[in-house]
Amino acid sequence: MSLSHTDKVKLKRDIGISALIYAIPVVVLYVYFQFTGAKPWLLPVSPEHSDLPSFFNFIEPYLKQIQTRGFFAIIIILGILEFSLGLYEKKWTKSEKLVDIVCFVAPIFLLIPFTSFHKFVVLPFVLPGLENYFSWVPFWGAFFLIAIADDLTQYWYHRLHHQVPFLWRFHRTHHSAPYMGMAMASRQNFIYTVFFSQIYVTATLIYLGLGPAALLVGVLKGLITLSAHSSIPWDKPFYKYKILHPVAWVLERVISTPATHHAHHADTLDDGVGNYKGNFGNMFFLWDVIFKTGIITRKYPKSYGIKFYKQEEWYAQFLWPIFKSKKEGSELSKSGPEIGGV
Amino acid sequence: MAISFFRKLSFRFLTISDIKIIGKKIIVGWIVSLIPLIILAGGLFLIIRLLQP
Numbered sequence: 113m114s115l116s117h118t119d120k121v122k123l124k125r126d127i128g129i130s131a132l133i134y135a136i137p138v139v140v141l142y143v144y145f146q147f148t149g150a151k152p153w154l155l156p157v158s159p160e161h162s163d164l165p166s167f168f169n170f171i172e173p174y175l176k177q178i179q180t181r182g183f184f185a186i187i188i189i190l191g192i193l194e195f196s197l198g199l200y201e202k203k204w205t206k207s208e209k210l211v212d213i214v215c216f217v218a219p220i221f222l223l224i225p226f227t228s229f230h231k232f233v234v235l236p237f238v239l240p241g242l243e244n245y246f247s248w249v250p251f252w253g254a255f256f257l258i259a260i261a262d263d264l265t266q267y268w269y270h271r272l273h274h275q276v277p278f279l280w281r282f283h284r285t286h287h288s289a290p291y292m293g294m295a296m297a298s299r300q301n302f303i304y305t306v307f308f309s310q311i312y313v314t315a316t317l318i319y320l321g322l323g324p325a326a327l328l329v330g331v332l333k334g335l336i337t338l339s340a341h342s343s344i345p346w347d348k349p350f351y352k353y354k355i356l357h358p359v360a361w362v363l364e365r366v367i368s369t370p371a372t373h374h375a376h377h378a379d380t381l382d383d384g385v386g387n388y389k390g391n392f393g394n395m396f397f398l399w400d401v402i403f404k405t406g407i408i409t410r411k412y413p414k415s416y417g418i419k420f421y422k423q424e425e426w427y428a429q430f431l432w433p434i435f436k437s438k439k440e441g442s443e444l445s446k447s448g449p450e451i452g453g454v
Numbered sequence: 455m456a457i458s459f460f461r462k463l464s465f466r467f468l469t470i471s472d473i474k475i476i477g478k479k480i481i482v483g484w485i486v487s488l489i490p491l492i493i494l495a496g497g498l499f500l501i502i503r504l505l506q507p
Contacts, residue, residue, distance in 0.1 A: 249498065264490070303476065
């Protein structure tokens, strides 16, 4: 199975547009320095950021706590609440529980060697002497630069895993569950997770001196993506009350909401709500608006998952193609069909 | 015991096809990472070069 000509043309066009979007913060910074005449890069390279807003110094320790422990706490507390309220009903079988728990716990330990190797070995080797080289970038410039770099990169990583057939099976685990909730946030094949492009983009920009802005972006992004996966329909009041409609209109086009992201996890397109062939945005839904891959209905799908799910074993879902499923006809089995492009 | 455990997990040595697919996936990941990094880091270097007194 391969991409159609139309898909290839659209992909090339969208990649070109993305290159321009990536360049926007750099162009804005150039205009800013041209206009103000400031040349902060002439100051000695330092890990200290002189222009940090005062509020940042106050919230920095809290942001660090949220990024390290807070997100785990949110996932666990909301997950328990969802389970207690019967969200998963009878769909959370022993096999699904195993997949969810392994995908949540194992990467905590397994990812460390990869990210540490990148941080302590690859970056100093590939970019010697450039640590904090861009620490002169103003905080808010760095904030928008990281927000665009991190999230647009993830959009592309995600979109390609849906649209390029040979990549789909690495992302399939995230869509296989017939329910939607906190458990989905970390349910991924490990090879998909370990090569998450935006992790390495952001780590490189942190090494180059954009750390404080990356911390703020990381926390905001984490909160938005977790809430988009959760079963708390915090966006519903915005659709219900007419006075809030203008806010909803902006909100659902800028960031991922539970409605738009749940639609991405739907198991069908036929109801006009589900859109597993789009709604790829993680923090920003804006990318789906720009590239016309998004559908906004303000409704939630009735069912989730994938139609050709075979309830594969946890080890196949977590580590395919290293471990393969024994289920006959499964995409994750040895010589399994490459359905792809979903 | 270890062997039977891995057999139970239906572990097979990675085939050439599996290694190719992982390799292609890594290359896609690198490209997706490198494009923004080149544009952003290159752009910031360019700002310094263009506005150097």
